[in-house]
Amino acid sequence: MGIPQPAFYIFKCEQSNPPGMPKPSCVNPQTQDLFQHLAQTLMQKGIIGTVQPIRTSCMNRCNVGPIMLVEPGHVMYAQLDKEKISRIIDEHIIGGNVVEEYVIESELWDDAISPEDMMKQMGR
């Protein structure tokens, strides 16, 4: 048997903007330990081997940050804090049920455009 692939990847935006920058970012002094909370909780539950947390840069949903994306499923969670992350791990990652009340509003996370269709739109 080979090395198993992860069951989930959790992409946590770790972008922080310099102080004084008008644009919001997912990491500021109040939210800077969320990735650590995510990774520690996965470790404590003994599932970090099959749930891979990944630090990413901006995913262009800064106004509703802190955000994180769960794959597979393309599930984007917004306005996170430690309690919400813990609940997402218990109910979505372990329990298999998306925590709908924390999912980003669909207007900000509409269906993807396939690369092929995008090329057609651009006339290429």
Ligand code: FES
């Ligand atoms: S800074 Fe996190 S989505 Fe932009």
